[in-house]
Amino acid sequence: RRHEITVTMVFLVNSHQGNNVPAPFTSFDATGLPSELLREVRQAGFSSPTPIQAQSWPIALQNLDIVAVAKTGSGKTLGYLIPGFFHLKRRRNNPQMGPTVLVLSPTRELATQIQDEAVKFGKSSQISCTCLYGGAPKGPQLSQLSRGADIVVATPGRLNDILEMKKVSLHQVSYLVLDEADRMLDMGFEPQIRKIVKEVPTKRQTLMYTATWPKEVRKIAADLLVNPVQVNIGNVD
């Protein structure tokens, strides 16, 4: 499942609110990734960043909020995980007190895929990650959580349940990702997302990824992000 760059792909990066949009990273070497992680990425068979990664990494590394509109299979997961690893390097909290990085994802399947990537590429930086999703008993997830995690990947329904049980604190989260935002809204998760985000400090970096850019997604982006830089890869309606 390699990423394919088609020749018809268009890059549109909008400079926004006076932010100078940095130039894309055209190679992994430009990223300043730790050498162990670079080795990991090369071992995975990746020769260069995908367009969404090339565009969004330098922006995310400047701590700016991002809305990225890009279709499935464009490499969005590492698009937000790698800057998340940099973020953790700079401001890692005690994972026992709650995660520093929170990723919301619509389904159990996608959430576990994200966790797998976070574990695979975060291992060399001693980054821990746990996953919370519905359709499975809470017990094992809660005991995992109680061991502490730098990154929590969660579906909104299950995370909201666990928040209501007061079994997790989001007060240390400073890097928030809404992955597949359009799909989460289609699945009716908007109330849970809003409740969850209320628990996250406003002083944070927020990244939103979506395959489509309809009115509902624009609305939640306007509510939850601050002066985001928008990165569009491909044709966006």
Ligand code: ADP
């Ligand atoms: P999306 O979230 O946009 O649907 P994913 O993050 O799941 O896409 O990535 C799609 C596939 O591309 C995955 O198998 C992933 O491992 C792979 N991939 C990610 N980054 C690169 C890269 N720089 N080069 C080649 N393949 C990549």
Ligand code: MG
């Ligand atoms: Mg994805």
